[in-house]
Amino acid sequence: MNVLNLLRYLFPVFLVLIIGNQSLQAQKSQARPNVLVILVDDLGYGDLSSYGATDLKSPHIDALLKRGMKFNNFYANCPVCSPTRAALLTGRYQDMVGVPGVIRTHPQNSWGYLVPSAVTLADVFQEAGYHTGIVGKWHLGLEAPNVPNQRGFDFFRGFLGDMMDDYYHHRRHDVNYMRFNEQQVDPEGHATDLFTEWTCDFLKQQAQTEQPFFLYLAYNAPHTPIQPPADWLEKVKQREAGIDPARAKLVALIEHLDAGIGEVVKTLDETGLSENTLVIFSSDNGGQLSVGANNGDLRDGKQSMYEGGLKVPTGIVWKGHISPNVETDFMAMSMDLFPTVCEAAGIKVPAGLDSVSILPTLEGKAQTPLRKHWFFRRREGGNRYGGKTIEAVRSGDWKLLQNSPFAPLELYNLKADPLEKENLAEKNRKKFNELSTLLRAEIQRYGSVPWQKPLK
Structure with a gap:
């Protein structure tokens, strides 16, 4: 076969391959985004380098925020844990889904019960064909039906309760609330390291499938007890001469958390998932002043209705959709993340929410204030x-x-x-x-x- 005939023979094959590859790339570019929501616990408004901390180094979270839009006026729905989590996962004011206060082990001191009719983000994404997962702190119920696997999550690996009495023993009031789905487990290691490891494992597994995922990563850190690994504490003491001992422990716990989030982002990059994953980073409320938290110049902190209890560091990243290294003064709050990620994923937003999507702001478009009050x-x-x-x-x-x-x-x-x-x-x-x-x-x-x- 001469060269001319060979080219005539191969041309249709090349054409099919080119068209096929273009079609595959088009499918990938039009694929529904994965969604990763990272919620940390009690992180003060001033407790990241990118938000003004001078005695603390948070290179990985700072780098993540530079990939997208950093918010200067983002508010938690509540100055304590459970209500903000309920608002984020339902798109409603927390009182409208039965969680006005902190859910705890003992009924006489538990101030919420997630109502059965509340539709969660996991419910919505699960129905849309996403693989839904939660790693870390749940804090919206300790028994059926208010456990993750019965509220829309296909996968749960983490802690059912509120705070841990010890980051290494994972108990609350001597009760083991660690679960792998609905099975009680007793893993070894610092909770931050465990949640990071489990998240990376989840992402690596999902990278091998075509099914998009919704993952809610809820760290316990830097909530009390302020219990950083010893080597991280020593590093802070060596670097920050004269630092207050209580502050040193909190800084070390946050820097350890920052490294964990760095590992998660590294896994997103290495698996290629960062090409089409919308990543949200936020905190459930302001920092606790009594353990050395820094809320910047804001008044007060966790448990308070002053700005220091409510305003939280927040950033949203979505490659190709949100311009990198952008800051905004646009005001939003935890529950507004619900319709935002739904719209980004092309999922119909449920009716009757109290929240409003901030997707136009993320895309660089003008947007009127989300609500009057x-x-x-x-x-x-x-x-x-x-x-x-x-x-x-x-x-x-x-x-x-x-x-x-x-x-x-x-x-x-x-x-x-x-x-x-x-x-x-x-x-x-x-x-x-x-x-x-x-x-x-x-x-x-x-x-x-x-x-x-x-x-x-």
């Missing part, structure tokens, strides 16, 4: 709160809050007074009355939803 609330017991509530409402630049049921409501103008130093409650009664009326009406709306386990 923003509500924050926590129900709790104990000596500090007397079984009552603390709450806040923000409308434009104005914020009305009650940080203790035993204290009057306070009014601040956050544009003029971002550090909440001047209480204007007496000076502007018109605005005070306007916001207190809004807050009262919202609390009445919440009253329609039960938050305790149903009686049998």
Whole structure:
């Protein structure tokens, strides 16, 4: 066969291969994105290098945020754990799904029960054909039906409860809440390392399949107990001369966490998953001041309705869709992540949510404020709160809050007074009355939803 005939013979083969490859690449580019939500626990607004920390190094989280959009005005739904998690996973204000406070082991001190009718992100993505997984802290129920595998997650490897009493022994009140799906397990190692390892294993497995995934990675760190590995603590002490011992432990715990997230991102890159995975990083509330957290210049911290309890470091990355190294002052909150990832994945957003998608902002488009009024609330017991509530409402630049049921409501103008130093409650009664009326009406709306386990 001469060269000309050979070329005539091979041309159709080459054409098929070229067309086939173009079709495959087109399919890949149009494929639904994977979604990875990384939620850390009690990370203060000022406790990353990229958010102003000078005695702490967080190169991996900082690098991740540089891949996409960093938020300067992102808020947790609540200044404590369970309510924010409920809001994030349902797209509703936490009271509207039965989780106004912290869910705990003992019924007399547990302040929430995720209502059966609440639709979770896992439910929605599972129905859309995604493989759904959670690694880490659940904190939305300790028994059926409020366990991950019965709330839309195909895969669960982590901790059912709230805080761990020890990062190495993984118990709470001497109860082992570690699970692999619904089986009790007792692994060895620091919880942060375990959650990182399990996440990397999950990603490597998913890289071998064509099925897209939704993964919710919820670290316990840097929640108390502040228990970093000894070598990480020693490294901080050697580097930061004269650092307060309590602060050194927290810095080490956060830096250890940062390294774990670095391993997760490395796995995304090495498997090629980062090419089409939308990654969200956020915290469930502000940092706990009593253990050395840094919330920047913001007032107060975890458990508080002041800005330090609510404003959290947040970033969203999606290669090819979100421009890298961008910052925004656009305001959003935890529950708004629900419709955002649904829209990004081309999934119909369920009706009746309290949340609004921020996808236009992520894509660099102009977007009007998500809502006129923003509500924050926590129900709790104990000596500090007397079984009552603390709450806040923000409308434009104005914020009305009650940080203790035993204290009057306070009014601040956050544009003029971002550090909440001047209480204007007496000076502007018109605005005070306007916001207190809004807050009262919202609390009445919440009253329609039960938050305790149903009686049998």
